[in-house]
Amino acid sequence: SIHLNTSYISFALVRVLRAGAFCCAQKFFQKLCFSIWHRHGTSVEGSRKGINNPPPGTRGGENMDYPARFEWQTRCEFNAYCKRTLRNELIDACRERKSRKRHEVSFADLTPHEEKQLYTVDRYFVNEAQIAADARQKSMPFFLISFFSLTMSVFIIYSSYKVITLDRLPVIGTFRSISATQKAVTRILLLESGLYGILGGLIGIPVGTLVLKLILQGMGQSLSQGIEIPIVISPFSIIFSFAVAVVVSLLSAWMPVRRASRLPIKDVVLGSVEEKQVPRRFILAAGVALFVVSIILPKVASGNMLYLAGGFSLLGLIAATILIVPLLTNLMAMGLEHIYGAVLGNTGRLAARNMRDNKNTVQNITLLFISISAVIAITVVGNFVTTYVSDVFNGAELQGFADGYMEQEFVDQVKEMDGIEKVLPVYVYENQIQADGMTLSRLEGTDNLECYSSMLALHYTEKGMEEQAIFAFAGERAVLLSESCMDRTGFAVGDTLSLAVGSGQADYKVVGSFKSRATDVEALIPSTYAVSDFGAAAFHFLAYTAADPDAIMVQIRDLFGDTSNWSRTVEEFNTDALSTVGAFLQPMHSMTWFILLLATVGVINNLLINYIQKRRSIAMYKSVGLSNRQNMKMTLIEGFSSGLIGAVIAIFVSYMEDPDDFPCGRS
Numbered sequence: 001s002i003h004l005n006t007s008y009i010s011f012a013l014v015r016v017l018r019a020g021a022f023c024c025a026q027k028f029f030q031k032l033c034f035s036i037w038h039r040h041g042t043s044v045e046g047s048r049k050g051i052n053n054p055p056p057g058t059r060g061g062e063n064m065d066y067p068a069r070f071e072w073q074t075r076c077e078f079n080a081y082c083k084r085t086l087r088n089e090l091i092d093a094c095r096e097r098k099s100r101k102r103h104e105v106s107f108a109d110l111t112p113h114e115e116k117q118l119y120t121v122d123r124y125f126v127n128e129a130q131i132a133a134d135a136r137q138k139s140m141p142f143f144l145i146s147f148f149s150l151t152m153s154v155f156i157i158y159s160s161y162k163v164i165t166l167d168r169l170p171v172i173g174t175f176r177s178i179s180a181t182q183k184a185v186t187r188i189l190l191l192e193s194g195l196y197g198i199l200g201g202l203i204g205i206p207v208g209t210l211v212l213k214l215i216l217q218g219m220g221q222s223l224s225q226g227i228e229i230p231i232v233i234s235p236f237s238i239i240f241s242f243a244v245a246v247v248v249s250l251l252s253a254w255m256p257v258r259r260a261s262r263l264p265i266k267d268v269v270l271g272s273v274e275e276k277q278v279p280r281r282f283i284l285a286a287g288v289a290l291f292v293v294s295i296i297l298p299k300v301a302s303g304n305m306l307y308l309a310g311g312f313s314l315l316g317l318i319a320a321t322i323l324i325v326p327l328l329t330n331l332m333a334m335g336l337e338h339i340y341g342a343v344l345g346n347t348g349r350l351a352a353r354n355m356r357d358n359k360n361t362v363q364n365i366t367l368l369f370i371s372i373s374a375v376i377a378i379t380v381v382g383n384f385v386t387t388y389v390s391d392v393f394n395g396a397e398l399q400g401f402a403d404g405y406m407e408q409e410f411v412d413q414v415k416e417m418d419g420i421e422k423v424l425p426v427y428v429y430e431n432q433i434q435a436d437g438m439t440l441s442r443l444e445g446t447d448n449l450e451c452y453s454s455m456l457a458l459h460y461t462e463k464g465m466e467e468q469a470i471f472a473f474a475g476e477r478a479v480l481l482s483e484s485c486m487d488r489t490g491f492a493v494g495d496t497l498s499l500a501v502g503s504g505q506a507d508y509k510v511v512g513s514f515k516s517r518a519t520d521v522e523a524l525i526p527s528t529y530a531v532s533d534f535g536a537a538a539f540h541f542l543a544y545t546a547a548d549p550d551a552i553m554v555q556i557r558d559l560f561g562d563t564s565n566w567s568r569t570v571e572e573f574n575t576d577a578l579s580t581v582g583a584f585l586q587p588m589h590s591m592t593w594f595i596l597l598l599a600t601v602g603v604i605n606n607l608l609i610n611y612i613q614k615r616r617s618i619a620m621y622k623s624v625g626l627s628n629r630q631n632m633k634m635t636l637i638e639g640f641s642s643g644l645i646g647a648v649i650a651i652f653v654s655y656m657e658d659p660d661d662f663p664c665g666r667s
Contacts (some may be wrong), residue, residue: 004141005454008214008218012530025565036095036664037581039405059276064362085184087195088101089352090595094100098199099145099639109199109656117122121314124545125468139388142365145246145374145378145592147314147593147596148234148370148371148373148377148595149595149598150244150248151318151370152367152370152371152374152598153248153252153364153598154248154251154252154600154627155367155370155602156254156493156598156601156602156605157242157249157252157253157364157368158252158253158255158256159250159363159602159605159606159609160322160605161252161253161256161257162256162366162609163194163605163608163609163612164189164256165189165256165257165260166609166612166613167612168189168260168261172185172260172261172263173283175188177320182261182262183261185260185261186257186258186261189253189257189260189261190250190253190254190257192255193249193250193252194250195435196249196313197246197247197248197249197250198245198246198528200249201241201245202242202247204241204243204245204451205238205242209231209233209239212231212233213231215587216231220235225530239624240378256490267607270610275379279328283323283324283326283327284323284327285435286322286323287321287324287327288319288320288324288379290319290320290323291316291317291320291321291324293316294312294313294314294315294316294320295313295317296658297309297313297316297336298310300311308611317656318370318373318653321366321369321649321653322366325362325365325366325369325649326357326359326362327623328548328645328649329355329356329358329361329362329365329645330357332355332641332645333352333353333355333356333641334352334356336352336355336641337349337352337353340352340637343607344637347630347633347634350634350636351617351633351634351635351637351638351641352637352641354634354638354640354643355642358610360606360607360610360613361604361606361610361638362610363606363643363645364514364602364603364607364639364642364646365604365642365645365649366646367533367599367602367603367606367646367649368598368599368603368642368643368646368647369419369646369647369649369653370650371595371598371650372647372650372651372654373649373650373651373653373654374592374595375592375595375596376650376651377654378588378589378592379589379592382585382589384623385581385585386578386581386582386585389577389581390577390578391574391582392518392573392574392577393517393518393570393573393574394457394517395455395518396457396516396518396570397454397455397457397545398424398455398456398518398543398544398545398570399544399545399546399549399553399569399570400543400544400545400546400549400553400556400567400568400569400570401541401542401543401544401567401568401570402541402556402560402565402566403540403541403565403566404540404554404560404563404564404565404566404567405540405563405565406425406537406538406539406540406542406550407538407539408539410539410559411423411425411539412557413559414542414544414555414559415622417546417552417555419546419547419548419551419552420544420545420546421544421546421547422451422455422544422545422551423542423544424446424448424451424452424455424541424542424543424544425529425539425541425542426444426445426446426452426527426539426540426541426542426543427442427445427446427530427531427536427539427540428442428443428445428539428541429442429444429501429530429534429536430541431643432501433499433501433523433534434499434501435489435491435499435523436489436491436497436498437499437519438533438572440522440523442484442521442523443499443521443522443523443524443525444519444521444523444524444525444541445521445524445525445526445527445529445530445531445536446524446526446527447526447527448487449469449470449473449524449526450466450470452524453514455467455543455545456514456519456543457515457517457518458514458515458516459516460512460513460514460516461483461512461513461514461515462512465511465512465514466512468511469511469512472509472511473511476509476528477506477507477508477509477511477525477526477529477533478511478525479497479499479511479523479524479525480510480511480512480513480514480522480523480524480525481510481512481513481514481519481522481523481524482513482514482522483513483514484515484522485522486513486525490509492510492513493510493512493513493588494509494510495509495510496508496509496510497509498511499523499525499533499534501534502534504533504534504535505533506529506533508525509527519528533623542556549569549570549571550569550571553567553569553572580662605637
């Protein structure tokens, strides 16, 4: 009906005015509302459909019967009441708007100090050092994939350019014969290599982005709670990846290009291309020395130097093995020559003899060694990371924990539950307490240090420190600091610290230090002084042991009700950690097939080079009666032997790559 529609429209307009959304049109809407009311004030809202409103000056409804007249009068009275109500609401809205306007302050007029009081920052990850360490542990397998892939790419490009330079020797000889300088030939071949690097970067970056998107989609589907992982690729990462593609291509091709461009014209024409031999004793001594240094260095390094030492150790082991592989190949070929001679006859003996001093075979063994050791190392490190992350509470006595707001009554109810054994309530201060002006990421207060130490597996720095700390906690203001906190702040045992939060301040003596994987707490004080000095009123962490931890956990969650909390049994925590870490590492395990594919491409390249270089010797063998079947058999024996030697070396080197020698292996 007309009047009800008018009422709803007017009411909506008043609400909009009260919200202040159309402040600039306030007077316009007031006049519009009054105009609508005056225009329709004499209308009969209860008229029946098809009947016009009564003429001005008449009340209307004289000819109605009593029930219809009563209904009509009632609706008219209700209509008048609505009008008066809306008019009063409009007046209140205008007054409220004027009052609010007198007290409003523009953001542009606020001082910087006043602006800072208008916002707050939630610190979800308070221990940044621990978060960074966990990130390094999870990213270590991906770093290994990148490292081994880059190393194998260098070998493949190197071997490919050996093929290219061998194919181009007639062209190089022609250029040199028409007065082309060595620099000109080198520049031409390097420009060609740089072009390959540019094309590889332009193709590889989009393809890599697409593969990354598919991997992250798979990881998001496998993660619980529907977590979606966004793709974050910075411009620096794109530029850096492109630069690496070009630089690796140029550096990998430099040695064969330089060697080919410096060949005498006579040797190029006659095809007598020989390389200068480096004394084997020098190579053996350098390889052994580098191998020993690479094993010892990470064991003696500590702190930030451990990252540099770990990277050098990994690179050094591979470089040392590459230097020693030719000598190991010759020694093992000599042994296999006798074995194959007795088992496979002259063909096997000839295949083993062909492996000696064969650089293509050495390169095949090197590629196989790198790829197999990469697969082994990545698998071992991935398993190590999984174990490390999922075994946080190793040695800790607690079987479940609750993280949330808990008053003393809550703790008392937990202690009265059937099957409960030990209950440890803890006061928690996160980024609130300052020690001599430095903020502690997490400080906790407990009334039972002995129970706390066993529950969360505290490892004290020195023997006997636990007994001293328990005694000190019983009668004085004492504080225990984690080793990471002491390294960050420079505090030492015996120092007196001024702990402060708000108006509360007190001096505490450092009575010991500890480390623990089960908690990221930086400082620990007696709960008595947490209450008296800092006004602790409620607990925010609770650990327990029970005959049936799952049943207790169900009851604890019921006690929380709608209160925000994070409660888990240790078994649930380990299960969640395994599923999350497994989802992150699954793509890494799949990428090992990519490394094997790179090794396959490299081996094919080396076989092609070997065929090109052995065409004359194969022709000589065939001239004295070597059949195609015997040639194929000899080639297969060489390939099997190369794989066998490469696998043995890879297993040995992978065994020497101890995860504890790298940053991710030390907690």
